[in-house]
Amino acid sequence: MGRLIVVSNRVSAPTDPAAGSAGGLAMALSAALRKYDGLWFGWSGETVDHFTGEAKIEDRAGVTVALVDLESQDVDEYYNGYANKTLWPLFHHRVDLTTYERSYGEGYERVNRRFAEVLAPMIEPDDIIWVHDYHLIPMARDLRRLGITNRIGFFLHTPWPARQLLVTLPHHRRLVESLFAYDLVGFHTREWLDLFTDYVVTEARGDVTGENGLECFGRVVQTGVYPIGIDVEGFIAAGDSALGRRTYDRMMSSTAFRSLLVGVDRLDYSKGLEQRLVGYEQFLADNPDMRSQVLLLQVTPISRDEVDSYQDIRGRLDSLAGRINGAYAEMDWQPIRYLNRTYRRDQLAGIYRAARVGLVTPLRDGMNLVAKEYVAAQDPANPGVLILSRFAGAAEQMGEALLVNPFSREELSEAIKQALTMPLAERIRKWKALMQVVRDTDVSIWRDDFVGALKAVKIVGDGGAPFHQGANAHAA
CATH class of the missing domain: 3.40.50.2000 (Glycogen Phosphorylase B;)
Structure with a gap:
């Protein structure tokens, strides 16, 4: 296979692989990226007056990272706003703390689109892409719109909310539909996967196909349970x-x-x-x-x-x-x-x-x-x-x-x-x-199970943008 490209809101690749302060997830992903000569892409944590559309490439302890600066408005609307005032409380069943503001949603869409536009030219034909967490749910959709046909997987590190709560989110259907641009969507537990399936089948009128597949919005996505662990x-x-x-x-x-x-x-x-x-x-x-x-x-x-x-x-x-x-x-x-x-x-x-x-x-x-x-x-x-x-x-x-x-x-x-x-x-x-x-459930097992399942996805095509039908995903 080609490279593994990890995409997350922030890049946490350690500068020193022996540092005691480095987290297990960062160490595991860094090891995979070194193995596959990969790339870790995300926000630098810095703000600029004007978005440049360029990434800063660095080497961190043998891991190539690509860092993007955001404007202050992006941070306020995408990160502090939609990610942490809308999705985070909603996904943790705290509708009482959830803030719905149109500008937050617009900022979330804008930053995901900007990330996709910066990342797309870096992607090579055989690369596989692994997107992490609720900050970047629309990322695959935006990459597909730019012509990227590579295998793309998504892993959610938070719970998935009950359908009755998710429907309180304006444009909830659009958010869920964007997940169908991925080839594999992973969750920590069967409960979170079952809640996602319930929304797709009950609210969006989709169907379960095969052992772990879901068909909806004219596409098929493979799902799986991948309980994360520690090093x-x-x-x-x-x-x-x-x-x-x-x-x-x-x-x-x-x-x-x-x-x-x-x-x-x-x-x-x-x-x-x-x-x-x-x-x-x-x-x-x-x-x-x-x-x-x-x-x-x-x-x-x-x-x-x-x-x-x-x-x-x-x-x-x-x-x-x-x-x-x-x-x-x-x-x-x-x-x-x-x-x-x-x-x-x-x-x-x-x-x-x-x-x-x-x-x-x-x-x-x-x-x-x-x-x-x-x-x-x-x-x-x-x-x-x-x-x-x-x-x-x-x-x-x-x-x-x-x-x-x-x-x-x-x-x-x-x-x-x-x-x-x-x-x-x-x-x-x-x-x-x-x-x-x-x-x-060591973190390396989690990593290898997910990447292995994503590599096993088979492209079957639909006459337009390709969709994929995967092999059975690992289920805990």
Whole structure:
């Protein structure tokens, strides 16, 4: 085959492949791009006064990247607007936070078209193209309009919304129709794929064809379930590094023999952070004899602070953490350490290993890799317990976690107590089962399964712009 071209909103190829701060997804895609002499295309993160229509080509640790600058209006309408104020809340079932403005939709269409116009001349006949996430849903449609007939795949990293919610989006049909310009559309879980299929069949009057095909809008698209994972060996090595071990030692020392609970989430209303703190508060109220024996470390880097809803949740979390500490703290102990900063991957591995309980309780999440990182970081002889929201995509695979409804403070409180009092033999049994899942869904397996399925798509043609009929896609 030709090159692999990865397209994403931002290019995250690491400048140093050995850096402990590099994420598993970036490392896996970078490895694939080096293998196939590929290209990573996306927004540079920079703004300019006038869009030039040109890309800056760089080499990052052996990966060729093509970076495009956007105008400030593009960023406001496409990224802050349609992507983060419209699609993100809608795809996470938060219609109450969804903003529908015509200018946002226009900016989204304009940036996707501009990306396609810059990328198209770089594409060679045998290249395959892999587009990532909700920012770039129309990308294949715009490339097809420019005459690109290569195989193009799309992977959605978020949930897909229920049909009854998606139809609240103006021009929802046009958005879904643009996905039929791809040859393969992948999701993390069967639930997200089933919701997509329900819209196509019920709302758009399409048909299921073959094992994993959908026919609608005069085209056929292949679909599949590809649960993403982490770089397992890389994450274990990060925890065993000098900084990982030093971080573990610091955490064990600073907790002063208390049981550490940990949550690591970027600041977002979908992560269930307020509900988590309220559930922990309920645990403190329900178990006065255990109060000074526990400590919650909540690591929450700030994100998207240009968006009003994110500013609001930051203020509410600051107030809630302060209220709980004020109500329950003693002179030598406070129940919550709430940190708004980012840590390296090796530091996080050390933190996870020191934690008796991992709290991963989003209200809605495409997968959630923190759950898998927490499991991978544990000491096999004395592992911690994962408490996982049943509404995270990871719950479909990780049934040996303590699955909870994050909207119920009582259920969270009871799960925390169960995790803290769980016998060692049960903790080891659960951890072994979860660790097998983590290994079976390593990020390199996810990458190779998707790329392999996209390569297997067969072009059958329709007399105009080609459409494709694929081999059966991998399903979890």
